[in-house]
Amino acid sequence: MAVLVFLEHHGSELQKGALGVLTKGASLGDTDVGAVLVGGGVRSLAAEAGAYGATTVYVADDGSFDPPLPQARVDVIAKVVGDHGYDTVLFANSVLAADIAAGLAARLEAGLNWDLADLVDQNGTLVGKRPALGDSVFVDVGWRSSPRIALFRAGSFDAVQTGGGAPQVEEVAVEPAEHSRAAKVVDQQLEEATGPSIEEADVIVAGGRGLGAPENFTLAEELAQALGGAVGATRAVVDAGWYPYSAQIGQTGKTVSPKLYVALGISGAIQHKVGMQSSNVIVAINKDANAPIFEFSDLGVVGDVHEIVPKLTELVKQRKSA
């Protein structure tokens, strides 16, 4: 088994989800673990990839690859797979990575299994674990040919440094295909980000209609800040304009699985549930004792978020500063 991992970066930061997938790839017991970095200046990120288990880092270090578009990245990864014979290619899900993985599958006529929560070696055969149909069933999926391509849901694996040495760095020279160069990014608007993004956060504090008004999202923000986490939102409040779409969790937003998910004033409709139920620990505060969210919470608190959350934030802060 020879594993290659696509490492997405934003600015000069490797994405934690991708490093988690690299950690997983390195744990599969291979001596050679490849990682691919694409974009201007990525060579400087190679050493960090080595710390998370990559033995060889393939860099397409070229500013013309900076726009976050999938198709030129398909060209790069297809070349690395073709030249070096990797039989397993892993991606951490994102808007960009999903399009790269699917394009690569078509290019290489390779199987793609997506939305995986884990990958295990069962007697020499790789098996993907895929929660499906609103996580009501876990499906074991396999690949019938090589290379195998896998796309993992956010937060599936912790990023852990392996203590590996400096990786070998190899330059990849690729002239992208004509259709890969056709789309151009002409403008980019970054949303103001304070703290970790919801894909990267270990803790998410999410708010729903039960917060009562948009300004009450400060309750979620202050608690998230105290816990070192990010703020999420339900579709209802995003649709109502209370919070940006980038924070939306659920079927039409993001699927997350942080270590701790705190749901404030969220009823737990199925559309939201599918986006967060694989979180390790779920704490819900809702004044409706019959809210569905209590059915899949580890700790459910029937009460008023406006009374409980400020006290909770204060207690967390005290504990952290103690």
Add this chain to the structure above:
Amino acid sequence: MKIAVCVKHVPEGTARIDPGSGRLDRSGEGALNRFDANAVEEALRIKGDGDTEVVVVSMGPEKAADSLRKALAMGADRAVLVSDPAAAGSDLVATSRVLAKLLEREAADLVLFGQQASDGDGAVLWAAVAERLRLPVVSQAAELTLAGGALRVKRQNEFGYDVIEAPLPAVVAVSDAINEPRYPSLKGIMGAKKKPQDVLSLADLGVGAAEAGEAGSRTEVLALADPPARGGSQKIEGDGDAAQAIVDFLAEKRLI
């Protein structure tokens, strides 16, 4: 101009996987994947009163004709369904192969997809189809405009949004934030029956049986299992000590 919209017929109500085949049970009632309604709406919005042709295409069981008819009732001009027993059980590579063959025949200027399938939660097909057609692809389009043989898309991502331009022909997957799909009018529903609706086999497209269905797929379902049970859940009343109780719980779980 010609716009092709790719749609999926998905099971209605609670979906289940057939334990025998490992495939989604498609024997019951179905409906147009609701995310695809946004793609149909966007095509109709671009068409406006102009002479653009909107063709809806799908691959699925015979009953998928119902979903295509709904798109026709919304205002699409023509429908093509690829339905063939040998195509059942197709995975991403097989489905994209068949769909690309169909889209090659249609030679549309713009190919639209919805943002995901509501049954399998797949959100990948467009990129595979675009690769086979060797066309530019843009996904998560929250706004789409066409001018001078090119498109301009506002694409949402994790960090904000990008504005992307690409020449036509191109493939675009629209987000469900892009529009509010119309409901078919009674006149639309009546008129849909008279619109051209073709059903093609794999042979009609020149796709061999070994290139589609399970034979043409590169992934497989090995086993089904119940999800891991969540640990014991506790529920407490939010009296004055609730905040402290939460902190104690988090501390016990080593989360703070």
